[in-house]
Amino acid sequence: MPLALLALAVSAFGIGTTEFVMMGLLPNVAGDLGTSVPTAGYLVSAYALGVVFGAPLLTALGSRIPRKRMLILLMGVFTIGNLASALAPTFGTLIAGRVLAGLPHGAFFGVGSVVAARLAGEGRQARAVAMMFLGLTVANIVGVPAATLLGQHLGWRATFLVVAGIGLAAMAALARLIPDLPHEQGAGLGRELRALGGRQVLLGLLTTVFGFAGVFAVYSYLSAMAVEVTGFSETSVTFVLALFGTGMTLGVLAAGPLTDRALRPTLYGALAGLAAVLVLFDFTVHVKWAALATVVLIGAAGSMTSTPLQMLIMNKAKSAPTLAAASNHSAFNLANAGGAWLGGIAIASGWGWTSPTLVGAALAAAGLLCAVVSGALDRDGAEPSRVVASGDADRERDTAQERVG
Structure with a gap:
């Protein structure tokens, strides 16, 4: 590299x-x-x-x-x-x-x-x-x-x-x-805006909002769950959060080569895995060693979605990927705010400290649905991890459209 x-x-x-x-x-x-x-x-x-x-x-x-x-x-x-x-x-x-x-x-x-x-x-x-x-x-x-x-x-x-x-x-x-x-x-503001308005780009951004909202619905209240449900001391919370970060790092390391090999399957697998481990956490959160292992898995599954989502949106923006790629991080932050809000509503409604896990699983499943719909709308469903440089856009536009659908 x-x-x-x-x-x-x-x-x-x-x-x-x-x-x-x-x-x-x-x-x-x-x-x-x-x-x-x-x-x-x-x-x-x-x-x-x-x-x-x-x-x-x-x-x-x-x-x-x-x-x-x-x-x-x-x-x-x-x-x-x-x-x-x-x-x-x-x-x-x-x-x-x-x-x-x-x-x-x-x-x-x-x-x-x-x-x-x-x-x-x-x-x-x-x-x-x-x-x-x-x-x-x-x-x-x-x-x-x-x-x-x-x-x-x-x-x-x-x-x-x-x-x-x-x-x-x-x-x-x-x-x-x-x-x-x-x-x-x-590529010029006009081309960037047209690329941002593409159907596949918008579906990709929607996948980011729902998928990562599932992560933040739980992460925002992870400290409280660790203390109130799992039984960790407040001084141990930093260790729990560090394990989450470790899982994120492992997920990013795995996502790179997997996305280069098969973008769509990596995205589908990460979102499905995220929904599954969030449901699992509703059970394992009551046992310390199992809760810690699941926290690592949540971090890994959540971060595994970031690279394929970024590459998908950049590919679908074709020769003007910069604005779309930047807007994906706006979507991440909307997911942060929305996930925390929905998780907080679940707790405030009296559903219990662990209720954000099921809220997060539902959001991750909604993200998976958006990703599957996006894949179904592609002509061939294949997504190479390739970004067209804007300086080469005029020369490669036809080829790029053929390859990324």
Whole structure:
């Protein structure tokens, strides 16, 4: 694999750390800025809001900027957002900093996915995209716990200063390791928008929303279930979450080569497996060793869907994949919010702490249905892991349409 993928993975590590670390720092932030923990929870939503709106907006604005330069600019915005968060004097300015830090998230992964696929070449594109996503999953194992510990001992501002430092290191790595891609300039906003409106792209985004909502319906309440149902102490919750992150990493590692070999079957299998292990968790959550094993499986099955979904949407967007790939991360964050909301409704309705597992299974099954419908609408159902470079689009359009349906 090209060394340039390391620069993308380092960037993804920083993005993943700042996205999830706030959940562990809410009490510290609330105490320091004189607000309640539930109110401080809006900081999590603020970042997600930045992702949802920033992905299509920044991708559209940068549609004609060379991709290497665009990646560096996006990490620059990310770094400024985290620095602004570290220096925020009030809760309102911290909200603004979190929104700013979230704005480049989806656009970076959209552009980065296209660059990774282009650098890897045919037959290894999904593995390249998975390597970038690996930085995101490793952040859940190493980055988030370490950053949380740092924030608890040195203050939450120190956490965001360190993340800003990771952003600067990522910018340097991108500048040094990503080659210039003169023929990889954006396809133009009009073509990107037309590609985004394609039936198969929209079905892919819908699959992401439902499928990942199933993951977050459970992940959002995993700590509470571990304590209230399984019987773990509050100090053991970090270990449970680290196991979830380990499962995510294993899932991403497996998804790359499997997607290169057979995209649709990998997606179907991951979504079906996710629905099955979420149902299983409703039973195993009562036994500690079984609950821990199932948590790893949930993380693995959930993350196994990310690479084939990203490749599917990029393939279906044909010669203008960047906006569609970025919008997929808006869909991930909608899934985050929607899954947490539905899981919370189930608990608030008196269905019990384990009820989000069945809600999540139903959502994963709905995602599988969307994926199957999408496959049935294809002429041949075959999905090669191939992304057409926009610079070669005019020359390859007919061939690309024939190959990806």
